[in-house]
Amino acid sequence: MRLATLVAAALAIAAPAVAQDYPTRPVTWIVGFPPGSASDTVARNLGARLAERLGKPFIIENKPGAGSIIAAQTTARAAPDGHTIMIAPIGTMAINQTLYKSLPYDPLKDFTLVAHIANFPYVLVVGEKSEIKSVQDIIKFAKAGKKLSFASSGAGTGIHLTGELFKRETGIEMQHIPYRGPALAMTDIIEGRVDMIFSDPATVVSLINGGKVRGLGVSSKERFSVLPDVPTIAEAGVPGFESRAWHIIVAPAGTPEPIVAKLRSEFRALAALPDVKQQLLTNGLVAVVSADEPDVRKMVETDAAFWADFLKKVGLAGSE
Numbered sequence: 001m002r003l004a005t006l007v008a009a010a011l012a013i014a015a016p017a018v019a020q021d022y023p024t025r026p027v028t029w030i031v032g033f034p035p036g037s038a039s040d041t042v043a044r045n046l047g048a049r050l051a052e053r054l055g056k057p058f059i060i061e062n063k064p065g066a067g068s069i070i071a072a073q074t075t076a077r078a079a080p081d082g083h084t085i086m087i088a089p090i091g092t093m094a095i096n097q098t099l100y101k102s103l104p105y106d107p108l109k110d111f112t113l114v115a116h117i118a119n120f121p122y123v124l125v126v127g128e129k130s131e132i133k134s135v136q137d138i139i140k141f142a143k144a145g146k147k148l149s150f151a152s153s154g155a156g157t158g159i160h161l162t163g164e165l166f167k168r169e170t171g172i173e174m175q176h177i178p179y180r181g182p183a184l185a186m187t188d189i190i191e192g193r194v195d196m197i198f199s200d201p202a203t204v205v206s207l208i209n210g211g212k213v214r215g216l217g218v219s220s221k222e223r224f225s226v227l228p229d230v231p232t233i234a235e236a237g238v239p240g241f242e243s244r245a246w247h248i249i250v251a252p253a254g255t256p257e258p259i260v261a262k263l264r265s266e267f268r269a270l271a272a273l274p275d276v277k278q279q280l281l282t283n284g285l286v287a288v289v290s291a292d293e294p295d296v297r298k299m300v301e302t303d304a305a306f307w308a309d310f311l312k313k314v315g316l317a318g319s320e
Contacts, residue, residue, distance in 0.1 A: 019258035022082050026057040030075050030086040032068030034181040037153070038200035041283045042118055042247050043087045049270055064181065067156045067320065068092040069104065076110040080252040082259035085114065088250045091158050094303040098311045099156045101318045107304070111250035112260055113297055115267040116290040118247045118280060121220035122162045122198040123205075124233060125213040127190045135217050135236035138196070142172035149175040151185035151197040156320050161307065162198040162219055162243040168314060169238050189213060200245070201226060201284020219243040226284055244303070247285075248296055 029047050033039045040062065047058035063071040072092050078084035086092075093107045105111075126132045132141065142148050152160035155178045167174055177194050179185040182203040188194045190212050198219065205226055207213045217233035218224045221242050233241040249267065251260065270276050271289035280287045290296055311317040 019256075019262045022259045022262055023054055023056040025083060026059050027082070028078075028084045029058050029060050030071045030084065031060055031062050032064060032071030032086070032089075032092060033062070033153070034064045034183070035062055036183045036203070037181060038120060038202040038245075038283075038285065039087050039089055039247060041202045042280065042285060045279055045283070046117070046267075046270060046276070049273075049276060050266060053266060053269075067096055067099070067154060069096065069100070072096075072107075072110075073104045075250065076105045076252055078252050080112075080254035080256075082251060082255050082263065085249055085251050085263070086111075087117075088248050089158065090245050090303055091156065091161075093248065093250075093300045095156065095158065095161065095307045095311075097304060098308040098317050100320045107300065108297065110253050112253055112255045113293050113300070114249040114251055114260055114263050116246060116248045116288065116296045116299060117267055117271065118285045119288055120201055120245050120285045121218040121224050122159060122243055122245060123201055123208075123215050123224075123227065123230065123284075124166075124196060124198050124217045124219070125189065125204050125208065125215050126196045127192050128211055128214050129192055130195065130214065132195065132216070133214070135233060135238060138216075139170050139172055139237065142170075142174065147175065148172075148195045149177050151177045151179055151182075151189060151194045153182040153185065153200075154178050154180065158243070158245050159198050159200065161310075161316075164314060164316065165243055165310065166198070166233070166238070166241070168310075169241050186213070198243070205282075205284045219245075224284075225286075226281060246299070248300070 029043050031039050031043050043060050051058045075086040097103055097107055132138055150163040182199050185197055189197055208215045215227055215230040217236045218230055219233055267289050271287045277287045
């Protein structure tokens with residue numbers, strides 16, 4: 001008992017030093033999607049600021065593929081010392097566990113939930129030359145027998161499943177065309193080879209403002225301040241429609257609490273800076289930091305339950 005007490009006391013003394021010295025070398029920030037994606041945008045914006053504040057580089061490592069499973073598995077297996085973190089979107093944490101027959105990581109057991117850092121809606125867009133002018137046009141054309149298609153950044157992503165949710169809520173059929181990232185889909189959207197996409201704002205805000213594509217609706221409950229003239233999809237004629245998206249920061253399970261606490265403090269500080277908020281908003285992201293682990297966990301569990309129920313109803317559970 002005396003030895004245990006001495007060990008506990010030693011750890012208590014060492015903990016502040018661990019946090020004070022962190023990071024001792026460059027931090028690898030893993031992103032499960034290609035450069036230019038919403039996840040990548042957040043990581044690059046905030047990583048540069050963290051490097052300034054903490055004195056060590058935050059190196060973005062893009063590991064796209066397999067619905068972010070490669071990135072998640074890499075992170076889960078990394079040394080739990082705070083020098084590897086990952087930006088985890090809703091798909092990684094709340095969708096994959098039902099969508100895939102087997103998953104090489106557990107979203108809640110294999111990671112430490114560091115902070116919820118950003119929200120964003122999906123934006124339903126069509127090419128500017130498209131005959132589709134509204135959400136109601138989509139429903140009308142589909143029910144009249146017109147064969148419509150929608151793109152995604154890959155099967156099983158939030159972008160894909162929001163399209164599937166739209167199909168179910170409207171009772172229409174559309175063909176899904178997956179791409180390796182939303183940016184790759186936009187050329188075909190603009191040229192009219194694919195009819196539409198539920199894109200992350202980071203990819204389409206500039207295209208909407210530049211007249212290349214037309215925004216028909218946002219998937220959030222309320223209008224998006226970056227695109228104030230674009231109605232919610234619920235306003236546009238699909239009552240109750242909502243598909244939210246978010247980003248959280250995770251680290252390997254077992255990362256020392258003093259380091260986690262320091263990271264949480266840094267993310268809170270960044271979220272309070274007006275220029276950081278504006279930078280993210282310009283890229284279609286709303287800065288919001290909840291560094292309270294129970295709140296982040298509850299959000300993940302709530303959305304996991306929603307998507308599990310939906311995927312089972314439409315026969316997509318275990319489809320990947």
